Every structure is written in structure tokens, then in C-alpha cells.
Amino acid sequence: MTGPVTGFDPRAHRMVAEQRWFDDFRIGERFPLPSRTMTEAIFLAFQAASGDNHPIHYDRAYCRARGLPDMLAHGYQVAIQTAAGAGLFPHLVQDSLRAFLEQSSRFLHPVFAGDTLYPALEVDELTPNRTTGVVGLRSTVHNGDGVLVLDGRHRYLIARHPAAVGASPGAP
Template structure:
């Protein structure tokens, strides 16, 4: 597992390199704030009694909250702080288990592929991204594609 790498250029990306982020504990305020921001006010995300009647122990976080958290935790690694051009999208997203108040989560990310861009002097990289809880149970599984800069010619 790689512990530190910042501002990677396309040429620096090593297929198979694994990164682990810091942890985040989900709070009720996180869920309520995300509901307010996105205007997705389904009662599973705002009403604990409703969530319990639906079979959950508490409010559950939106799946897209989890995906956003994954991107935020990854960004704290600063892998492409100055070299990122764009996110090209998320593929094969699976919400494996619900995200609950009090869950302690982190991201494990592995570089799985890379290729030169066909449209500009940049590189396309593929990451396997997993949101994992403190017990190492998988919560969200996805693939992320990014466009990053190639190293400038010297």
C-alpha cells in the first residue's frame, strides 16, 4: 500500500498501486446537509422513525452521498492536486450496504489501467475505488476514470 504520493502526472501512475484515505464518521448532520443541498428529502434520509419502519437502525445516507464522500476522501490524498484536468465519470457503481449514522469509513483505491488520451496531450487513468467500513466490510464499489496531465517536456 502506497502511503504518500502527490501531484502525480500520467507517467507517475503505477498500475496496481494502492492508496488508503483517512477515515470519516458519518453524522446525522452530514445526511441532513446532503439532503438539503441536493433537495433529495426522502424520509429514509430525514426521518429516523420512517427509516426504522423500513428496516434500518437509523437514518441512512444517500448512495450519492457515499459516492461524493469517496471522491472527497480521495481528493484529500492530493494525488492530482495540480495535475487533474477532469473526472470522466464513474462506472459500475454498486451500493453494497447502507451507510448509517456512526459508520466510520475510508476509501481504498487502486490504479487499474492507464492510456494516453486520443484528443489531447494527457492521460486517462482508471481507478478501482472502494468505500470500506472499520470492519473492512465493503459499502460501495465503483470504477472512476480521470484525465490528468502528462509531464511537461523539459
């Protein structure tokens, strides 16, 4: 059954109305991501998705027998907390994003079940090209004690505004 036409346009249904282009970003601009407590459910979901079956990530008795306070989060489990899609960044660039180029992470301190993590992304690179540019984001994750547990980078290829390069809309 079809309802009455309401004038609704799905293309206008956006988290962020105004789109941003490469030239709209500034060094030091921050994009905090939602905090998240590393619950047992998150550990189980990560194990199911990754296939990692080492007991250090799911067996509390195994961990305690080795002097650990609880299950140890896998490094990738911590790194995925910096997924840009959890915040506003990808909504700001949904028209201008051309590619996710790379990601790297350094794991500085352990993360255990029950830890609450506070991820953030910060613009630390703006490398212009003719019609695009690379936006580099420093990725950080702090625990609830303020300890930096992950330091990394993301790099994205973002189109320059068509007016800035004399191109037609939608040109890469």
C-alpha cells in the same frame, strides 16, 4: 496596509511539492482517503445540498418502523466519500490534470447513521495517448466491519510530462 515584501510566492504554496504526470503512475498504487463517521450532521448537510427529502434519509422513527436500525445513507452520500479532493491525488496532479472524465458506483451494502467509512482509490488503468493519458482509479468504501459497501471507478485525463512528448511546459 501593505507589509514588507517577503519573497513569498503563492504558486509555491502546495500540499505536495513535486508534481506527477501520467507516466509517473503505476498500476496498484493506492490513495487512501480520510475515514469519516456518518453523523447526523453529515446526513443533514447531504439533504440540504441534494434536496432529497425522502424520510428514509432523515427520520429515525420512519426507518425503525420499517425495520432499519437507523437513518439510511443515500447512495450519493456514500459515493461522495470517494471524492479525490479529500486526499493527495489532486495535489499530485494539480499541474497535469486536464479533466475528470467519469465516475461510476455500485452500492453493495447499506450504510446507516453512525457507520464509519474507509474510502480509497487505487490505480487500475493506465491508457496512454500522445500528450495525455487516462488514469483509472478503482474507488472502494469499506465500513468499520470491513464490509465493502461501494465499488466504483473514477477516470482522469492526465497530461504526460512535457519532456516525455517533446512538448513545451503547459501543453495538453
